[in-house]
Amino acid sequence: MPVIRVPYKVYPAGHWAPILNVRIIFKHASSKRVEALVDSGAPTCFFHGTIGKALGMSVESATEGPLDGIIGGIIRKVYYHDIKIEFLVKWFH
Numbered sequence: 400m401p402v403i404r405v406p407y408k409v410y411p412a413g414h415w416a417p418i419l420n421v422r423i424i425f426k427h428a429s430s431k432r433v434e435a436l437v438d439s440g441a442p443t444c445f446f447h448g449t450i451g452k453a454l455g456m457s458v459e460s461a462t463e464g465p466l467d468g469i470i471g472g473i474i475r476k477v478y479y480h481d482i483k484i485e486f487l488v489k490w491f492h
Contacts (some may be wrong), residue, residue, distance in 0.1 A: 403488045405437055410417040424483040432487060444484065445477060456480060 405417040417437040423430040423446060428452055445466070448458045461478040 403486070405488075410452075420487040422485040422487060423450055423454065425451065425456050425480065426483060428454040429485070430454060435484075443479070448478070451480065 400421050405419060407415045408418045409415055419437055420432050421435045423433060433450060451458045458478050460482045464472050464477050464479060465476040467474040
């Protein structure tokens with residue numbers, strides 16, 4: 400089974416997070432390299448709307464849903480689009 404080694408990045412608050420370099424693909428457009436947080440327990444992936452707009456996406460025209468954390472707090476709007484994610488990683492066997 401192929402395995403990837405995911406680098407961790409230290410954030411200013413001092414916590415470590417697994418980060419992958421990815422490219423977002425929407426229709427025939429693809430983004431520049433984007434750092435994406437790996438959340439293996441999440442059912443969806445979230446990217447800032449400016450990435451979608453740069454790809455020609457009408458961000459707010461998609462299905463809308465709420466975004467809130469597991470511990471509550473501020474609820475934000477998100478918009479769900481079908482995209483492809485290209486992982487820019489080295490595979491090891």
